[in-house]
Amino acid sequence: MKKRKYVIKELPVIVGLSVIAGVAINYFSPNGISYIGSWDTASGVITAKAKNDAVVREREIMDIRIIKQIFDIGKAVFVDARPYAEYEKGHIRGAISFPPTRFDEQIEAFISAYPPSTSIVTYCSGRECRDSHELAQMLIDSGFSETKVFVDGYPSWEKEGYPIE
Amino acid sequence: MNKKITVLVWNRKLQLFFRLVLGITFMYASIHKIIYPGKFAQIIYGYGLLPNELINIVAIFLPFLEFFSGLFLVIGIYTESAALIIDIMLAVFIAAISINLIRGYEFDCGCFSAELMGYEWSSVHLLFRDIIFLLMGGYLFITESRDYDG
Numbered sequence: 001m002k003k004r005k006y007v008i009k010e011l012p013v014i015v016g017l018s019v020i021a022g023v024a025i026n027y028f029s030p031n032g033i034s035y036i037g038s039w040d041t042a043s044g045v046i047t048a049k050a051k052n053d054a055v056v057r058e059r060e061i062m063d064i065r066i067i068k069q070i071f072d073i074g075k076a077v078f079v080d081a082r083p084y085a086e087y088e089k090g091h092i093r094g095a096i097s098f099p100p101t102r103f104d105e106q107i108e109a110f111i112s113a114y115p116p117s118t119s120i121v122t123y124c125s126g127r128e129c130r131d132s133h134e135l136a137q138m139l140i141d142s143g144f145s146e147t148k149v150f151v152d153g154y155p156s157w158e159k160e161g162y163p164i165e
Numbered sequence: 166m167n168k169k170i171t172v173l174v175w176n177r178k179l180q181l182f183f184r185l186v187l188g189i190t191f192m193y194a195s196i197h198k199i200i201y202p203g204k205f206a207q208i209i210y211g212y213g214l215l216p217n218e219l220i221n222i223v224a225i226f227l228p229f230l231e232f233f234s235g236l237f238l239v240i241g242i243y244t245e246s247a248a249l250i251i252d253i254m255l256a257v258f259i260a261a262i263s264i265n266l267i268r269g270y271e272f273d274c275g276c277f278s279a280e281l282m283g284y285e286w287s288s289v290h291l292l293f294r295d296i297i298f299l300l301m302g303g304y305l306f307i308t309e310s311r312d313y314d315g
Contacts, residue, residue: 010246011246014243018233019226019229021233022225026202029202031201032202033206035222036217036218037221039220040217046210048203048204048220048224053203128211130207
């Protein structure tokens with residue numbers, strides 16, 4: 001009985017402390033997130049909406065037919081942000097493997113191969129995958145301002161029967 | 166009489182051991198989540214159990230609940246309450262992992278960020294670990310006591 005008494009008094013202290021610390025740290029942290037995220041895939045790639053979020057809606061291309069047109073024109077470079085093992089299993093024809101984790105190793109070669117004005121389309125495995133956005137952000141920071149994100153990524157491309165290799 | 170004292174001493178040692186193991190584990194586990202709430206939110210999303218509106222709120226507060234409960238266990242204040250909170254959290258984790266095991270749902274977004282966040286542990290391992298932790302917490306909650314006169 002006694003234990004129940006003091007536990008009931010202490011629980012709100014621990015919970016309250018956590019709430020206060022949570023609000024405060026989240027407010028000041030550069031990685032802080034919004035109280036409500038964007039977790040509905042209908043609106044694009046899912047994101048917790050962090051202050052420094054790489055997911056930027058304006059860069060997203062939702063319509064796969066537009067991506068196909070870009071592909072058919074043949075001027076854009078398709079960049080695959082998935083792990084290399086996934087890329088090896090199959091990728092959009094002509095795409096380059098460029099996982100964000102290997103950005104530092106690969107960016108120099110990329111810069112010498114393509115001018116900053118190059119149209120780039122990044123993709124990964126769909127709307128639950130952020131790597132395409134992470135990579136797009138890194139490329140934009142490196143000067144490739146014409147970078148877009150193909151939100152539905154490889155699975156949808158493959159499903160449509162579009163060219164792969 | 167001697168036997169009773171031995172049991173008591175062992176009890177104290179075990180309590181201290183469990184407090185440190187649970188406390189340090191929970192504090193350690195909370196740090197990465199506190200620094201990267203967005204990544205933690207994505208993991209919660211991956212479980213596919215919470216409504217979208219609650220994902221971020223849980224991602225913001227849960228790591229601090231883990232941190233403070235762990236801290237209180239380590240320094241030895243509010244021990245029973247901290248152990249109770251930890252056990253409630255563990256019960257929720259166990260339920261979440263079990264539900265996904267039963268429905269055969271394993272979140273795989275094919276991205277590095279999720280792999281780095283602990284998906285190399287299989288669900289069964291996690292479940293087993295959490296049950297052990299739950300028992301430790303239960304032991305602490307039941308056996309810890311304060312010698313009040315009144």
